[in-house]
Amino acid sequence: MSPISKDMIRISRQADYGLLLLGCFAKVPERATFSARELADQSHAPLPMVSKVLKLLTRASLLESTRGAHGGYRLTRPPESVTVGEIIVACDGPISVTECAPDEPTTSNCAQEPFCPVAGSWQRLNDAIRDALDRVTLAEMTCPVADPVESFSGNEGPADV
Amino acid sequence: MSPISKDMIRISRQADYGLLLLGCFAKVPERATFSARELADQSHAPLPMVSKVLKLLTRASLLESTRGAHGGYRLTRPPESVTVGEIIVACDGPISVTECAPDEPTTSNCAQEPFCPVAGSWQRLNDAIRDALDRVTLAEMTCPVADPVESFSGNEGPADV
DNA sequence: GGATATCGGACTCAAGCGGTCCTATATCCT
DNA sequence: AGGATATAGGACCGCTTGAGTCCGATATCC
Numbered sequence: 001m002s003p004i005s006k007d008m009i010r011i012s013r014q015a016d017y018g019l020l021l022l023g024c025f026a027k028v029p030e031r032a033t034f035s036a037r038e039l040a041d042q043s044h045a046p047l048p049m050v051s052k053v054l055k056l057l058t059r060a061s062l063l064e065s066t067r068g069a070h071g072g073y074r075l076t077r078p079p080e081s082v083t084v085g086e087i088i089v090a091c092d093g094p095i096s097v098t099e100c101a102p103d104e105p106t107t108s109n110c111a112q113e114p115f116c117p118v119a120g121s122w123q124r125l126n127d128a129i130r131d132a133l134d135r136v137t138l139a140e141m142t143c144p145v146a147d148p149v150e151s152f153s154g155n156e157g158p159a160d161v
Numbered sequence: 162m163s164p165i166s167k168d169m170i171r172i173s174r175q176a177d178y179g180l181l182l183l184g185c186f187a188k189v190p191e192r193a194t195f196s197a198r199e200l201a202d203q204s205h206a207p208l209p210m211v212s213k214v215l216k217l218l219t220r221a222s223l224l225e226s227t228r229g230a231h232g233g234y235r236l237t238r239p240p241e242s243v244t245v246g247e248i249i250v251a252c253d254g255p256i257s258v259t260e261c262a263p264d265e266p267t268t269s270n271c272a273q274e275p276f277c278p279v280a281g282s283w284q285r286l287n288d289a290i291r292d293a294l295d296r297v298t299l300a301e302m303t304c305p306v307a308d309p310v311e312s313f314s315g316n317e318g319p320a321d322v
Numbered sequence: 323g324g325a326t327a328t329c330g331g332a333c334t335c336a337a338g339c340g341g342t343c344c345t346a347t348a349t350c351c352t
Numbered sequence: 353a354g355g356a357t358a359t360a361g362g363a364c365c366g367c368t369t370g371a372g373t374c375c376g377a378t379a380t381c382c
Binding site: 173207209210228229230231232 | 370371372373374378379380381382
């Protein structure tokens with residue numbers, strides 16, 4: 001199975017689901033709230049997984065939930081202001097391109113940090129990717145033919161990789 | 162333990178080593194060739210792993226090798242023209258942000274492709290990341306304080322991944 | 323021919339991801 | 353009040369797959 005070539009820099013399936021689910025919200029603006037079951041149906045994803053991801057998105061306050069009968073989830077912000085980066089972070093935790101990234105100096109688990117010739121540069125790489133991810137919004141992702149941002153190739157300043 | 166937060170969009174350790182090793186080359190321009198053992202010492206990485214990664218880099222023709230006694234590896238191109246994207250691809254295969262990315266139409270293993278609200282948008286995300294990764298060169302990574310600046314527009318061939 | 327390298331695999335081990343399930347809690351309806 | 357319906361928050365498990373090792377074959381120098 002899976003004839004797909006190994007992909008690096010991969011996004012976890014959870015985040016994938018997250019994007020998919022939020023996409024469901026964004027696609028039907030008139031509908032405000034959906035239950036987990038409804039979303040599972042719409043997204044053709046297994047209910048338990050959908051449920052799990054919805055919880056994550058809620059904890060990250062990308063969604064808000066109401067319990068009980070006729071409960072469900074709804075977006076807390078318009079799709080235009082939700083970035084893909086946020087969604088991924090919500091589902092999988094902080095985005096970092098390598099373990100070397102010293103978010104906290106105490107946790108420098110990289111044995112060769114003193115010798116590492118590419119020490120500080122990871123940070124810039126991380127920033128570059130984070131940046132790319134934060135440039136794309138949920139609204140743009142759901143937009144069918146999508147002509148968002150011209151920033152991809154001709155991009156402006158922040159290219160400071 | 163592992164106080165390190167989970168990192169998504171992670172780069173494999175192999176690619177990490179790849180970058181580290183190529184960094185060794187870039188740091189000592191006068192030295193042309195290194196043996197696997199030398200590099201293992203310099204990079205403080207386990208020899209078998211170093212060896213493995215060097216093979217990968219060679220297959221991708223980022224390095225060229227000479228066998229036999231006094232053999233070793235050397236860069237095929239100046240560090241300024243080698244991109245981080247290339248290195249990652251060399252070590253881990255094609256860069257793709259999700260399995261959905263349909264490189265080949267035949268391999269659409271994504272069950273909900275017909276329904277997927279974010280179908281085509283993955284491609285743009287992929288491009289954005291690839292782009293970010295190809296903007297950073299090996300030379301820039303090794304540059305200590307790194308003030309890469311104009312090398313962006315300055316350099317030639319985009320070094321197609 | 324022997325020493326030293328790389329080359330190209332196969333192989334093992336363990337972490338972590340994908341996925342499920344169960345119990346507690348909150349809300350609506352009758 | 354009580355039942356039905358939802359979410360909240362865990363624990364739990366199997367299996368993939370990445371990290372790392374090792375070995376035999378080949379090529380080169382002395």
